[in-house]
Amino acid sequence: MADTNKLADCKEGDEATLIGVDDEQLSVQLFCMGCVPGETLLIERIAPFGDPIIISVEDSFISLRKEDAMQMTVKKK
Amino acid sequence: MEAETLNETKHPFKIEDKVRIVLVGNPNSGKSSLFNSLTGLNQRVGNFPGVTVEKRSGNFKVNSQIKAEIIDLPGTYSLSPRSEDEQVTFDYLNDNNRTDIPEIIVVIADASNLKRNLLLASQLIDLEKPTILALNMMDIVQRNKQEINVEGIQKAFGIPVVPMNARIGKGVDQLKETIANYKHQKIKKFVDDHLSKDALDNTLVRYRKIKEIVQANLKSSGESVTAQMTRKFDKVLTHPIWGYVIFLGILFLMFQAIFSWSTWPMDWIENGFLVFGNWLGDTLPQGILNDLLVEGVLAGLGGIIIFIPQIALLFTFIAILEDTGYLARVSYLMDGLLKRFGLNGRSVIPLLGGAACAVPAIMSARTISNKKERLLTIFVTPLISCSARIPVYTLLIALVIPAEKQFLSFNLQGIVMMALYLLGFLAAIGTSMVMKYLVKSTERSHFIMELPIYRPPRWKNIGITILNKVKVFLFEAGKIIIAVSIVLWVLSSYGPGDKMAQVEQKYEQIKNDPTQELTVNEDQINSEKLEASYAGHIGKFIEPAIKPLGFDWKIGISIITSFAAREVFVGTMATLYSVGDEENTASIKEKMANAVNPNTGEKVYTKATGYSLLIFYAFALQCMATVAIVVKETNGWKWPILQLLYMGALAYFSSLLVYQIFA
Structure with a gap:
């Protein structure tokens, strides 16, 4: 799909729908924390040097590293 | 049909007078609030067999007839384990061998975050064991103007649901009632594995299924108030500049408070032990037992208890920061930096804790799920200057740096003290950076962490946390320190052959000789006895090895004895330099300052020796309790021995370098 991005490429304040997660182990972890394909992610914060980042799903806030965000495919809103 | 009968026999369920409650839930779901509110102080902290995961258990009364024991399993997001903590939860729940008394799983869910929390609940239901769902944080649901149809959820899940606010104990009675009246019924699987x-x-x-259930049973009107408030706080507290400024400010205040507030209780403890030791020494009949008890056991015990005020204060701060949700933000702020050194945002807690005492700090590394990052954190934490180094630093700095000396109009003594702390921190991250390449790991490093919403601290929980931490420190470190104190006491009280007896005889003669004018100082005898003891012989034996560092055999003895704990250095020095009052550092300082090498006539404590010794104590792993806790936390001797050797070598060569530069 042409209009998909990696979460790591999003900017602070962006909203995006999670499409999928490449790494399987990572996806299990993320799914359990409510980061499920189809949910809307909001990029809340990006730390200096771009790593780590804070996203929110529904009303939970999750911090993750850039390399994890590279595994997450999203569709920007 | 077959499955049904199997389940009936596997879980015969009837509560008579005893029941076991297994508490499971997401991290930050209020699990410990519920646990504390059920048990009060009627709880114990132990370890799950074979692993280093903390096990909290306790007792409470369900009603006048039924007693309950309760196990608090480590927080987990799902039943697919990713850390040691979660593995414990998984194993415990899947173990079907506990058939002594009926068991009910109470799964606690944060109702303000329903979808995610119900995932774990749905997995637990599929274990087909008696389960109750506790919907916690109903107060937040209310504040966010949401409404939950509890009955609807109960129907959808097929298990009893109890709404509550564990923070203030609301709903706890209803939970007890639900436990007492629990009827065994076949639970319908939430999702069929096939x-x-x-x-x-x-x-x-x-x-997908949970989403449907939540949509049908949760009425929501507009934005979540609590999430908005958390965003407001985070605007400042996780800000790329202000976030760090605030964190440094909090850190500064914290250490100021720890070191200044703890002085008073530490003085009381020190004096209390002195008075008690003297009293015990005078009261008990003289002899070996008396010496062993007063100089061995009691001295060792005093050496541990004196650190309790600092440890308690440090954990008070950490507990408050954690309970309010701020500590997770600190981990977020620091992960970018610490990652470069092979560590993890969560390493912040052990590295901070290391400044008070490495023992509880190393225990707090358990929350790091990546094995390599956890190991590295454990490995470098003892390099952070702990409070046991303070008496050593204080004595040596006072000895080699004049109080009036200034550097850029700052007191030079203070600058050296700060430099030592900085040196410890730099050594820790430097070591970790090298280790990062040496330790192989196939495990991918993740730093996925939930940032809980900001909340006011729960003082009761904090109080209980501190109490538990102090207890663990006392028993874990205490056992070892007392054992080593006894060994060291033996080494310094007995000597090879009749050397010790000879010293005593010599002074006996002088005392009885009326022609002798010399008054014999009791401490002079002790000092000579120590020289004749095994410890003295070991000191002399290692002297050639430590001479290049500028140390003589007396320092050698102190290094050996202070292996129990660093602050023992001061006490041993006091004995060696036969100082009357052991508590008076000033006079040890004077004696040491005046000490002269009998062969060369030069002063023993030159600037070079002083600096060399300071560096030695900054780096060397002079702490039995740390070794013991690392053995426990890494499940073996490999890492503690490597750590001991590495830190020893680092200390030796750094001291060598420093001495050669200044000599």
Whole structure:
């Protein structure tokens, strides 16, 4: 799909729908924390040097590293 | 049909007078609030067999007839384990061998975050064991102007649901009632395993189903108030500049408070032990037992208890920061930096804790799920200057740096003290950076962490946390320190052959000789006895090895004895330099300052020796308790021995370098 991005490429304040997660182990972890394909992610914060980042799903806030965000495919809103 | 009968026999359920409650829930779901509110102080902290995961258990009364024991399992997001903590939860729940008394799983869910929390609940239901769902944080649901149809959820899940606010104890009585009246009924599986092949698929199927249930049973009007408030706080507290400024400010205040507030209780403890020791020494009949008890056991015990005020204060701060949700933000702020050194945002807690005492600090590394990052954190934490180094630093700095000396109009003594702390921190991250390349790991490093919403601290929980931490420190470190104190006491009280007896005889003669004018100082005898003891012989034996560092055999003895704990250095020095009052550092200082090498006539404590010794104590792993805790936390001797050797070598060569520069 042409209009998909990696979460790591999003900017602070962006909203995006999670499409999928490449790494399987990572996806299990993320799914359990409510980061499920189809949910809307909001990029809340990006730390200096771009790593780590804070996203929110529904009303939970999750911090993750850039390399994890590279595994997450999203569709920007 | 077959499955049904199997389940009936596997879980015969009837509460007579005893029941076991197994508490499970997401991190930050209020699990410990519920646990504390059920048990009060009627709880114990131990370890799960074979692993280093903290096990909290306790007792409470369900009603006048039924007694309950309760196990608090480590927080987990799902039943697909990713850390040691979660593995424990998984294993405990899947163990079907506990059949002594009926068991009920109480799964606690944060109702303000329903979808995610119900995922774990749905997995627990599929274990087909008696389960109750506690919907916690109903107050937040209310504040966010949401409404939950509890009955609807109960129907959808097929298990009893109890709404509550564990923070203030609301709903706890209803939970007890539900436990007492629990009727065994066959639980309908939430998701049939046959439908979904792998864990991922299974989770997604569950999620879809939960989403439908939540949509049908949760009425929401507009934005969440608590999430908005958390965003407001985070605007400042996780800000790329202000976030760090505030963190440094909090850190500064914290250490100021720890070191200044703890002085008073530490003085009381020190004096209390002195008075008690003297009293015990005078009261008990003289002899070996008296010496062993007063100089060995009691001295060792005093050496541990004196650190309790600092440890308690440090953990008070850490507990407050954690309970309010701020500590997770600190981990977020620091992960970018610490990652470069092979550590993890969560390493912040052990590295901070290391400034008070490495023992509880190393224990707090358990929350790091990546094995390599956890190991590295454990490995470098003892390099952070702990409070046991303070008496050593204080004595040596006072000895080699004149108080009036200034550097850029700052007191030079203070600058050296700060430099030592900085040196410890730099050594820690430097070591970690090298280790990062040496330790192989196939495990991918993740730093996925939930940032809980900001909340006011729960003082009762904090109080209980501190109490538990102090207890663990006292017993874990205490056992070892007392044992080593006894060994060291033996080494310094007995000597090879009749050397010790000879010293005593010599002074006996002088005392009885009326022609001798010399008054014999009791401490002079002790000092000579120590020289004749095994410890003295070891000191002399190692002297050639430590001479290049500028140390003589007396320092050698002190290094050996202070292996129990660093602050023992001061006490041993006091004895060696036969100082009357052991508590008076000033006079040890004077004696040491005046000490002269009998062969060369030069002063023993030159600037070079002083600096060399300071560096030695900054780096060397002079702490039995740390070794013991690392053995426990890494499940073996490999890492503690490597750590001991590495830190020893680092200390030796750094001291060598420093001495050669200044000599």
